[in-house]
Amino acid sequence: MSISTTKSTTENLPWIEKYRPESLDDVYGQTNVVETVRRFVTEGKLPHLLFYGPPGTGKTSTILALAKEIYGPKHYKNMILELNASDDRGIDVVRNQIKDFASTRQIFAQKSFKLIILDEADAMTSAAQNALRRIIEKYTKTTRFCILANYSHKLTPALLSRCTRFRFQPLPQDAIAKRMENVLAREHLKLTADAKTAVLKLSRGDMRKALNVLQASQATLKDPINDEVTEDIIYECVGSPKPKDLEYCLQTILKDDRITALETVRKLRTNTGLALIDLISGFIEILQEYELSEEVRSNILIKLSDVEYAISKGGNDKIQCGAVVSVIRSSFNV
Ligand SMILES: Nc1ncnc2c1ncn2[C@@H]1O[C@H](COP(=O)(O)OP(=O)(O)OP(=O)(O)O)[C@@H](O)[C@H]1O
Ligand SMILES: [Mg+2]
Incomplete structure (x- = not known):
């Protein structure tokens, strides 16, 4: 592992930046992706890339590490253009930036292409995405695009078909x-x-x-x-509820009378600042480990999802909390 920055410059950095992978070897848990893109580079056949998958799985880190590997740690910054698609910029601005970048020559360049990284591309409107496909084709001789997104279904088919896709799984x-x-x-x-x-x-x-x-x-x-x-x-x-608090809440709901159960849940929520929505997801997680008939399980899930929906729509907290207690008690015939 190579963390080359000196102590003084890294001391105050958030750890996610301090420990951002310096090379492809530091990208953990994405072996397939890393091996394949590395092969593309050594064979000199890098296509346009699309990395998609949930947050924090290494998409941005992988492309930056790849750029360092292609161009070397000193010059890589001159050879990449990072555009954040969810910035409030029209496609014209993007088009001009890409044009300027693609048409300037690089003194240190040993490679024939530069890299354009389009982060959060799924936040672009489909009109902007459609405008991109011409741009990609126009500059393919001198540039490679790497499109990063959380959801591939939010990208237009035209864009998808121009890239080799890699799915970043949640890390094991x-x-x-x-x-x-x-x-x-x-x-x-x-x-x-x-x-x-x-x-x-x-x-x-x-x-x-x-x-x-x-x-x-x-x-x-x-x-x-x-x-x-x-x-x-x-x-x-x-800010997540502790398993022992959740278990304690669940037990009071199942074992005590309704008034006591409500009061205990209320007290615990006040003391720990627990949000009702977290209580619901916590209960669902615990109940997954309980042996329940399919009927009881689906009943609880359907009713709790109704409560969850009501909360998201701004439902009254006290009423919804009462509803959660009632849903569980009635499902277990308490
Ligand atoms: N596979 C990984 N190996 C090592 N560190 C990682 C990995 N994935 C993420 N990290 C760490 O998490 C931080 C954020 O990762 P990164 O920016 O690459 O995520 P991302 O997939 O681009 O997420 P988003 O979709 O939110 O942009 C990195 O700085 C790094 O420290
Ligand atoms: Mg990212």
Whole structure:
């Protein structure tokens, strides 16, 4: 691993930037993509690329690392044009920028093409995407486009057919675990085993989320050299309900009378600042592990999704909380 920047310049950076992969070897958990794009480069046959997939899985990092590998760490910045498609810019501005970039010569250039990175392309209107297809064709001799997006279905078919597509999967837990160990060692940060498991679970394949949680958890320690980050700290940093609080809520709903259950849930929510929407997703996750008949399970899911919808539409919190308690109690015949 090569983290070449000096301590003083990296000290204040957020960890997601400090630990952004320097080379393709630092991109974890995307072996297929990395191997294939590397092969394209060594064979000198780089096509236009489309990287799509959920946030924090390494799309931007991979293309930047690839650019460094193609052009070298010194000159790569002159050879790439990064455009953020969701900036408030008309297609004319984009067209002009691309034209200017593609038509200037590079003194240091050893490669015959430059790279244009179009980030968040799925945020472009379809008119803008359609205008792009002519641009791509026009400049294919001197440039390669790399389009980055979260959802491929939001891109027009014309754009899709011009690119070789790569899907970035949510990162497997072992990839995040490996990177996490690496970062922890460099930062001299200690986590309990439970806390590590919680980070892996809560990040759901998103490395950016994992790194942000780790950095936030370090900031909570009074003595970062000796103190250990616990599971509770991790849940607090993410703002997610703790499993034991959820289980406690569920038990009171199932075992106590309605008034007591409501009061206990209300108290817990006030003390922990727990949002009702998180309570619902937490319950659903716990109930997945319960053995329930298909009928009971679908009943709970359908009714809880109604409550969730009502909350998103601005429904009254107290009424919706009562509804959650009732849905669970009635489904279990309490
Ligand atoms: N596969 C990976 N290997 C190592 N680090 C990663 C990986 N994916 C993400 N990261 C870390 O997370 C940060 C964010 O990743 P990146 O910007 O590449 O995500 P992205 O896929 O482009 O997300 P978005 O869709 O939100 O733009 C990086 O700076 C890096 O530190
Ligand atoms: Mg990105």
